[in-house]
Amino acid sequence: MKKLVLTGAAGRLGSYLREPLSKMCDTFVSTDITDGPKTLFENETYVKADLADLDAMVDLLNGADMVVHFGAVGDEAPFETLLGPNFVGAYNIWEAAYRNKLRRVVYASSIHAVGMHKKTDFIGIDAPHRPDTFYGLAKCFAEDLASMYWDKRGLESVCMRILSCAQVSNPRAVGTWLSYDDLIQLVQRSIDTPITGFSVVYGVSNNDRAPVDNSKAQHLGYRPKDNAEQFASEIYAQNEPLDPHDPANTHHGGPFSSIPLGESGVAHLNLNPDDTAKND
Known part of the structure; x- marks a missing residue:
């Protein structure tokens, strides 16, 4: 590709993607609402921009072949907090991509x-x-937006439903883990697959206890290699038996399924402090 754009480049997952994505294109543009990383890759340009600004997104995507859109508030929050970056920002990305x-x-x-x-x-x-x-x-809004822009405007999209892309630190993650290496593979296959149309795929590693079925996304060529079963015995021994009546244990959303609307779900995930952005 001549030009590839990554939004959310200063975030935890975006920071892991910068280097491998920079190798897939001639010109790599990373962007976020915060100040950029201290060092850039040889073909990388950083642009500080607000997803909620349509004109800025149109300028950002000028001349690009594809955009990898990771920019958003990455947790539950009041609707008013999410409206700009997560809802309006998604519209702006697809509209700017179309234009x-x-x-x-x-x-x-x-x-x-x-x-x-x-x-x-x-x-x-x-x-x-x-x-x-x-x-x-x-996320539902953006997936439906992606479907509509494919049906009405011919703009392809791959919507990666990421489960738990962090170190395995709780019983839920034994099934939902997406390793960083498998994340990179998933994004690469979403980029280099010749034809995708509108596609959905679960972002999960090759876990014995994975709770979702990717069999209808085989055309993307995503074949995860890592398996969280290696952590199962230790994780289960460190935790009390799970309450089978708690939605946080029985539903795909984990603690997001049981928290009140507008309150943080990430706060209940027990993430490892080592899961931080790689922006030095």
């Missing part, structure tokens, strides 16, 4: 778009939306 004649949007969606489904249902990529939060609702 600039991009081929594809690769989008960091989330399991929270279907978070109120039960884990025992082993849902596929065609499961109907059942958001668990305003955050999940924003």
Whole structure:
């Protein structure tokens, strides 16, 4: 590709993607609302920009082949907090991509778009939306936006419903883990697959206890290699037996399924402090 754009580049997941994505294009543009990283890769340019500013997004995507859209507030919050970056920002990315004649949007969606489904249902990529939060609702909005822009305007999209892309630190993650290496592979396959149309795929590693079915996304060529079963015995021994009546344990959204709307779900995930952005 001549030009590839990554939004949310200063975030935890975006920071892991900068180097591998920079190797897939001649010109790599990373962007976020905060100040940029201290050092840039040889073909990288950083642009500080607000997703809620349509004109800024149109300028940002000028001349690009594809955009990898990871920019957003990455947690549940009041609707008013999410409206600009997560809802309006998604519209601005797809509209700017359409105006600039991009081929594809690769989008960091989330399991929270279907978070109120039960884990025992082993849902596929065609499961109907059942958001668990305003955050999940924003993911549903963006997925429907992606579907509509494909149907009406011919703009391809891959919506990656990421489960738990962090170190395995709780019982839920034994099934939902997405390793950083598998994340990179997932994004790369979403970019280099020749034809995607509108596609949905779950971002999860090759876990023995994965609670979702990716069989209808085989055309993307995503074949995860890591398996969280290696952590199962230790994680289960460190935690008390789970309450089978708590939605946080029985539904795909985990704690996002049980928290009040507008309150942080990330605060209940027990993330490892080592899961930080790589922006030095």
